[in-house]
Amino acid sequence: MLPSVLRRARPVSTSAALVRPLAHHAPMMDPDPSRPVEKAIKTKLTNSLKPQHLEVQNESHMHAVPAGSESHFRVLVVSSQFEGLPLIKRHRLVNEALKHELSSCVHALSIQAKTPEQWESNPTLAKSPPCMGGSKGDHTVEEKLKAGGE
Template identity: 45%
Template structure:
C-alpha cells in the first residue's frame, strides 16, 4: 500500500479540501528505507468551520485509521479553515528535525 496515495484519496473523497499536502517524512527519521512511517498532512477545508482543533484532528485520524493500524507511526496534522489558511499566508509549516530515539540500534 502506498500510504501517501491512500491518505490523499481518502481525505479528498471525504472532505473535498481546497488544499491538501501529504508529505512522507520517514526519511527524516531513524527508520528502515521505504518505511512509510512518518507523515505530515496539511488540510484546508470548509468542513473544519466551527470545529475545535481536536475535532479536526479526530476527523483526519479516523480517515487515516487503516494506515495508522499498519505502517504509520506518526501523523503530524495541520488543519485549517480557508480563513485561517489565508491569515497565515497560505504556506505549510516546516517540520523540525528528528531528535532521534530509535530502538533499531539496540
C-alpha cells in the same frame, strides 16, 4: 517507553511550532504510484474532507527507518468542513479518515487542519515535532533496534 497509542499520531498546532511558507510545494499533485500509503492518505482525505488544498509529505527519510519507508507523514488539510470546529475535532476527522493507516503502517502523523479563511490569511505549514521513536538524531537508535528484535 510510551504506549504505541501515545507515540503514534501527534497533532501539532501552528502556535506550538515553527512555521515556514509553502511557496515551493505544489498542491494536489498525483502521488508516486510506488508510494501506496501516501496515495491512500491523499485519496482518503480527498474523499472524506473535500479539501480546497491538500499536502501530504512523507517525512520517513528524516527518521531511523529503512530507505523507502512510508511511516512518518505530515499533512496540511484546508477544508470548509473544519469551519466552527475546534482543533481537536478537526484532528479527529483526519484521524478517522486515516484510521486503517494509523493502526497499521503509519507511525507518526503531523496534522495541520485549517479552514479556507485561515489558510488564506496564513498560508504556512508548521514544522513537524521531533519523533520520539528513533529519529536520525537519536544516537541510541541502534541499541533500541537491537532491543526490539530480542
